[in-house]
Amino acid sequence: MSLQEIYYVAEMIVGIAVIVSIVFVAVELRQNTYMLRKSQSDQRRLHFNWLYEANCTDPEFRAWHRRLDADWDKLDEDERYRGLNLGMRSLRLYLDEVTDYFDGQLSKSEWRILQRNMEMAARKPNIQLAYSVIKPAYSEKVQSWFENLDSTVDSFLANAVKTPTDQT
Numbered sequence: 300m301s302l303q304e305i306y307y308v309a310e311m312i313v314g315i316a317v318i319v320s321i322v323f324v325a326v327e328l329r330q331n332t333y334m335l336r337k338s339q340s341d342q343r344r345l346h347f348n349w350l351y352e353a354n355c356t357d358p359e360f361r362a363w364h365r366r367l368d369a370d371w372d373k374l375d376e377d378e379r380y381r382g383l384n385l386g387m388r389s390l391r392l393y394l395d396e397v398t399d400y401f402d403g404q405l406s407k408s409e410w411r412i413l414q415r416n417m418e419m420a421a422r423k424p425n426i427q428l429a430y431s432v433i434k435p436a437y438s439e440k441v442q443s444w445f446e447n448l449d450s451t452v453d454s455f456l457a458n459a460v461k462t463p464t465d466q467t
Contacts, residue, residue, distance in 0.1 A: 371424035386429030
């Protein structure tokens with residue numbers, strides 16, 4: 300085999316190696332993107348699992364959390380401050396994910412879940428107060444999207460869990 304033929308064989312091997320390495324990088328990038336999305340989803344679930352667990356296991360927190368929705372105007376300054384902080388904790392997570400969606404980093408199924416959660420959250424007085432505080436941190440596109448949600452305050456959660464005798 301001549302030196303010229305060896306050169307051509309080596310060039311083909313290098314070409315194949317480059318293609319294999321590009322495929323490998325593409326696969327790794329896809330896996331990393333999946334893991335990032337999964338991590339964000341897990342973070343959201345952890346937050347809400349914490350909230351649901353606190354409502355299930357802590358009677359004082361549960362009573363206060365229910366009053367956030369039903370009796371916002373009757374809460375004292377400390378309770379409203381707690382509500383503001385809980386609202387900021389929740390809303391930042393939501394709005395960060397809305398930003399991710401607009402950047403193409405959220406799946407359609409995650410978006411549907413987020414949208415429904417946001418529709419419910421936007422009605423809560425503590426979320427509205429939190430939004431007024433953190434609004435400047437988000438793009439006009441995110442602000443416009445949030446502000447177009449129905450934020451009519453009603454005690455939807457408090458009314459949903461009332462017994463028939465409570466509603467009379």
